[in-house]
Amino acid sequence: MAATRVISDFSSKKHNHKSCVKSAVKKAESICIDRGMRLTRLRRKILELVWSRHGPLGAYDILQLMNKEEGKVLPNTVYRGLDFLIEAGLIHRLDSMNAFMGCADPVSRHSGQFLICRSCESAAEIHDAGIEQTLGRDAKRVGFSVEQQTIEVLGLCPSCSSD
Amino acid sequence: MAATRVISDFSSKKHNHKSCVKSAVKKAESICIDRGMRLTRLRRKILELVWSRHGPLGAYDILQLMNKEEGKVLPNTVYRGLDFLIEAGLIHRLDSMNAFMGCADPVSRHSGQFLICRSCESAAEIHDAGIEQTLGRDAKRVGFSVEQQTIEVLGLCPSCSSD
């Protein structure tokens, strides 16, 4: 049986965050080159901002940050950037909270499986291939052809549930 | 291994829809009585409208229908009704499409597992207890306490994929 992987855990205080933003951008650059996609300045900036939170971030939060760090930017611009990044598999969208989060494993395309803390609004991404397969099998049984799976589990993260 | 149940399938042309709305309301009434919840006229009306579509329906669609069939109603009223119905387990919210759908099995509380057709925007609800358990186990492994699971699979329903 395939093991469940933790793609990105709830962010701990001791991890070096700056370096993980950097690493995400580096991965993104190499992926985009490989695939002939253009990681422009704007797109890279948005990716950095998403990663800077190390957790779900709303489009308008990003907009605010952009306006602070770049010149004036309108919503549309942010959404375009986000669309690109999603398309490239560099970030995921969390439907249940209208937010976006960097993907720590953008090389292997996968469905999003998230544990979302309702208290601190942090999130962890996991990947359980078994679930993906089972869901695929279930869908097939009713003649449904799967294009994308979204799994979002709401609850309390370790640190919030110990409070 | 627990079997996967189809809670509500993609709606077929030959099923008697009127009777299934009726049955949903009847179930809802008995559930609310049992639990000491009040299924008011407004709430029942909203439940009927949700069921009348036999598929995901947006809050503002419901609002329009309310305005047609009842007097003037404002968004707030609809959302309050929807919140109640969700709370009672009588409908589910589909986060990926900002829509609401009646639950055909409101007696047994369960997480929502949906197959959503991107073409005709219909949806089927299934319940695979195995997935629910597995996800729970995965969460436990990282110390996450689950309160709610949402699974939304996007793709093509049988009739749309044969086109």
Place this chain on the structure above:
DNA sequence: TTCGTTAGCGTAATATCATTACATTTTATT
């Protein structure tokens, strides 16, 4: 029954999230 409390609803305003349409600029290609 009456009183006090709570739950439900009416109403308006506003917050939040996302897209459309079209002009302009940049980049890649020839």
Place this chain on the structure above:
DNA sequence: AATAAAATGTAATGATATTACGCTAACGAA
């Protein structure tokens, strides 16, 4: 350099959801 395609600028608007506050109806206790 000329052209086409992709990316971005800009404004307006659309779609979804919540807050705040006041009134009324229902419910339980005295």
